[in-house]
Amino acid sequence: MNDYRIPVTVLTGFLGSCKTTLLNRILTEEHGRRIAVIENEYGEVGIDDALVYNSEEEVFEMNNGCICCTVRGDLIRILGTLLRRRETFDRIIIETTGLADPAPVAQTFFFDDELRSALRLDAIVTLVDARHILEHLDDARPEGVENEALEQVAFADRIVLNKTDLVTPTELERVRRRLLSINAMVEILPATRADADLGRILDVGAFDLDRVLESEPGFLMDLEHEHDATVTSVGIERRGVVDGDRLQVWLTDLLRERGVDLFRSKGILDVDALPRPYVFQGVHMLLDAEDGRPWPEGQERLNRLVFIGRNLDRAELEAGFDACLARVVA
Template sequence: MNAAPSRLPVTVLTGFLGAGKTTLLNHLLRESGGRYAVIVNEYGEIGIDGELVVGAEEEVLELNNGCICCKVRGDLIRVVSGLLKRRGRFDGILIETTGLADPAPVVQSFMADDEIRQQARVDGVVCVVDACHFLTGLERSREAGVQLAHASLVVINKAELADEAVVAQVEREIARLNPGATVLRSARGAVPAAALLDQGAYELPRLELPAAPAAARARYVPVPQGRHTDGLACVSLVLQRPLERGRFLAWLQRLVTERGEKLLRTKGIVALAGADRRFVFQGVHMMVDSDFDRPWRTEETRDSRLVFIGHGLDDSELRAGLDACQVSPA
């Protein structure tokens, strides 16, 4: 019996206006040595970025006159479905969004459509930020924060043009708003292709979160917590006692149902009472994927680590909800 073919990896490239997404895309196409179908989304009716993409062996497909996250989302599904019918010609799909797009609906399209989900998977979301203008853009634009929140990899582009103190401040802000995201610096979009591809960021078996310091495992801790002027916050919590399965799953379902529109990203590695395997989950807005993962290792501390990124998050409310899910102390 032949094994089922592996799902085609999809990399979403996002970032605010002028960050250098197309430059990074071109570098990736030149350096990867693979065959990629490229989907370029532009807000205007006349496409320009598609003409600037070089090195794509097969084809560059443009989705114009609307953001990929709303107006032309149906076109994205149609185009991807067409590519999957001849998937043997590609090693993967690269999607460059507009500078104003929310990446979440793009990711959700691959999670929600059964036919596409069986044949393709989101491998990672790469957010390109301008080292010189990122902090200002984050203050002035909601989109910049949303793009950062969904990233599995953040590329600080034009790092050679900014002072070291500014780049360090950018790195600290990224760590506060999206802990766990890989952060790389680049000049003119020069990032090793291996760092951009095969991330497996949306595959549950490859989900990892930073461990809490040993002294902090007995209590809730922000690891770390960041707040921003537009209400974007990251709340990271560590719980030492196991969670009761029924209560926790019901709490998580209520959270994403009631707060899903403002809850940009959720992910966690959870110790459930009576379970010998890790329970892992991650979500985008109201869409959550979860399953039991590998067994807990003998040397591991069986704590639960959860990260919530969104607008208007109340860390006290999240703590109280999870507190009610913990088993009673012996």
């Protein structure tokens, strides 16, 4: 009750678990909190900025790298900038890329004296895709290469077990037991479209350093970690109008043939005959599409796509999408 430091929530979870969906719920619900958001995307083309709803909150983007390693210094600099204007917000939410290990992110709040005195790590909230989590947990990795999905579950203070509508009750119980076998003390919140009770996620004071040190004695050691080098990101940006029929055929074939290795796909496209952006998001072979927010007036309608997966062929993906363009705008 006497801790006046700013609470920080780390929102993590493997690719396609709906972290941005939960973030949008937090930003749009009437809860009276003033929130600063730090977003991290993996890849050279950013998509999530257009998927986050307009709000009064400040949103800082960190692209082209993973927050737990290559752009960790950027996180420290952004947090330092925020502290110089701390009267404009009450709390901070950090949304990590789906390939992030949350441990190095959490370490940030204990290594730096300024951050430790001004910020309090409130909770690590991990979203889990009930349909796909077991295959990600069982994904064999080379020696010394971390399984990020496993680390995200292990370090969670709260798990939002999402997409429960896509599995049977038996499958859901199997997933729940597996999660508890990794993290026996975690609170699991079932959800369908990330519709968990925000009161169980924000300002819960759930992060316990002593508990973490008990299970991970080397937590405060700044150890190097290695990602799976076969998992890469391919970003595509193109001007032009997309032929909707060609797009559907291409995406259908792509997901059918490469869906096992395609962890995440998403795009914001200018499709012919559609007045608003065509937004698609895929996880392995599952694809969901909807109308996006209206195109900003006076700004170029740029097609943006991102694919994250194993052994991706950039030239093949670019050629496949280029064939979907009905006409190119100079």
